[in-house]
Amino acid sequence: MKFDYYKASSINEALALKRKYSERSAFLAGGTDLMIKIRMKRFAPLTLINIKDINELQGIQNTDEYIRIGPLVTLSEIAKSDLLKNEIPILPETALMMASPQVRNLGTIGGNLCNAAPSADMAPPLIALDSDVILVSEKGEEKIKLEDFFKGPGESVLKNDKILKSILIPKPADGFKMTYRRHTLREAMDIAIISAAVGFLQVDGNIQSSRIVLGAVAPIPMRAKKAESLLDKYDGTNKIFETVAVAAMNESLPINDVRGTLEYRREMVKVLIKRTLGELFN
Amino acid sequence: MKIPINLNINGDPYELYVETHLSLLDVLRDVVGLTGTNRGCNQGDCGACTVLFNGKAVNSCLLLAADADGGEIVTIEGLDREGKLNPIQQTFIDEGAVQCGYCSPGMIMQAISFLEENPEPTEIQVKEAIEGNLCRCTGYKKIVNAIMKASEILRNSK
Numbered sequence: 213m214k215f216d217y218y219k220a221s222s223i224n225e226a227l228a229l230k231r232k233y234s235e236r237s238a239f240l241a242g243g244t245d246l247m248i249k250i251r252m253k254r255f256a257p258l259t260l261i262n263i264k265d266i267n268e269l270q271g272i273q274n275t276d277e278y279i280r281i282g283p284l285v286t287l288s289e290i291a292k293s294d295l296l297k298n299e300i301p302i303l304p305e306t307a308l309m310m311a312s313p314q315v316r317n318l319g320t321i322g323g324n325l326c327n328a329a330p331s332a333d334m335a336p337p338l339i340a341l342d343s344d345v346i347l348v349s350e351k352g353e354e355k356i357k358l359e360d361f362f363k364g365p366g367e368s369v370l371k372n373d374k375i376l377k378s379i380l381i382p383k384p385a386d387g388f389k390m391t392y393r394r395h396t397l398r399e400a401m402d403i404a405i406i407s408a409a410v411g412f413l414q415v416d417g418n419i420q421s422s423r424i425v426l427g428a429v430a431p432i433p434m435r436a437k438k439a440e441s442l443l444d445k446y447d448g449t450n451k452i453f454e455t456v457a458v459a460a461m462n463e464s465l466p467i468n469d470v471r472g473t474l475e476y477r478r479e480m481v482k483v484l485i486k487r488t489l490g491e492l493f494n
Numbered sequence: 495m496k497i498p499i500n501l502n503i504n505g506d507p508y509e510l511y512v513e514t515h516l517s518l519l520d521v522l523r524d525v526v527g528l529t530g531t532n533r534g535c536n537q538g539d540c541g542a543c544t545v546l547f548n549g550k551a552v553n554s555c556l557l558l559a560a561d562a563d564g565g566e567i568v569t570i571e572g573l574d575r576e577g578k579l580n581p582i583q584q585t586f587i588d589e590g591a592v593q594c595g596y597c598s599p600g601m602i603m604q605a606i607s608f609l610e611e612n613p614e615p616t617e618i619q620v621k622e623a624i625e626g627n628l629c630r631c632t633g634y635k636k637i638v639n640a641i642m643k644a645s646e647i648l649r650n651s652k
Contacts, residue, residue, distance in 0.1 A: 213515055214495070214515045215514065216514065217497065240558075240561070243556055243561065247556045248537045248538065248556070251536060252537070260558075262561060264561065311538075311626065312627075313625070313626055314538070314541060314552050315556070318556055318557060400625030
């Protein structure tokens with residue numbers, strides 16, 4: 213499978229190359245998803261545009277309100293970042309759950325999002341943290357919620373003319389608790405059968421701003437909003453966990469595939485949410 | 495499409511003119527002739543093709559040779575010094591960690607990268623470190639022993 217290959221050294225150059233070679237082309241970052249797609253003949257590109265050398269897409273930056281992660285930051289860099297370990301430990305923890313050390317040394321956080329797999333592990337925690345993303349086209353920049361970024365399996369709002377420039381994560385308030393759990397047959401390398409990020413703000417025993425984000429149970433990583441509003445009504449007893457878990461199960465829209473049946477996935481949403489809530493409230 | 499690339503492989507400079515669709519693994523094995531790096535699954539699952547790229551362990555099947563342009567690569571062939579095996583290679587032999595041998599180069603390259611960052615690992619950490627390396631002989635126990643023993647030798651030699 214032959215293809216042409218160009219290297220871009222700036223966002224503008226990358227966008228110009230993408231416009232010039234718009235037919236069957238792709239941006240190449242870590243390549244850990246893209247190379248497999250090409251080899252499995254699920255994608256036959258005419259042109260790849262390497263964006264790895266673009267400085268503006270690198271780095272982790274700290275501000276008062278949020279942390280900015282450049283899309284080219286590798287999963288290893290996220291796992292090892294002291295800034296993230298201190299401020300948003302769920303992100304290094306999630307990165308470490310993914311793939312293998314060798315894949316994490318290549319694979320990027322931006323690639324995980326732009327590949328737009330319903331099972332993308334970085335998506336549920338980042339959505340539960342209310343992250344924004346900055347997209348850039350030749351017409352300019354726009355900021356949208358990460359929640360609105362995904363459009364279907366393998367599809368995002370990025371069309372031929374846009375590039376993901378930044379992931380902005382608001383710093384969690386004091387009293388914010390969160391966890392991300394995945395259900396897999398094998399811990400390493402495996403893709404989640406289902407996964408869930410659960411987060412909330414606990415103030416004087418009350419629960420606010422609950423977030424329940426499910427992976428691999430719908431065409432896109434999805435918020436279970438009914439379950440979230442039920443969790444906001446937490447009454448100090450564990451009885452509500454079952455209600456919340458059943459609501460999340462009923463909101464999920466899984467399919468049958470090689471990793472699990474529709475029925476199994478629905479049931480496991482309930483189990484995983486109950487388990488996760490038990491851990492968070494312990 | 496062919497492009498010129500420069501690679502430093504095991505300390506030697508290579509000026510190559512390669513097809514852009516070739517992986518680093520393809521180039522190492524079929525162009526340069528270093529066949530110690532093995533091709534297992536060719537999709538990043540098995541770790542048999544692990545090499546060090548700019549000091550980090552990566553699956554060479556997932557990296558285009560074009561992307562590696564300007565980089566430093568270390569393969570299993572580049573580990574011995576003055577005819578003496580690297581301590582990790584030696585402990586793999588001493589502990590009987592090599593059965594069919596197919597996974598060994600990848601295991602050893604991953605172990606080198608891991609021990610550099612974690613000179614005093616626990617057994618659990620060693621097991622996690624080789625989560626991306628499959629041994630179809632399932633001789634994991636001896637591989638873990640070999641890496642633990644190598645960490646000891648490396649610590650004592652410093």
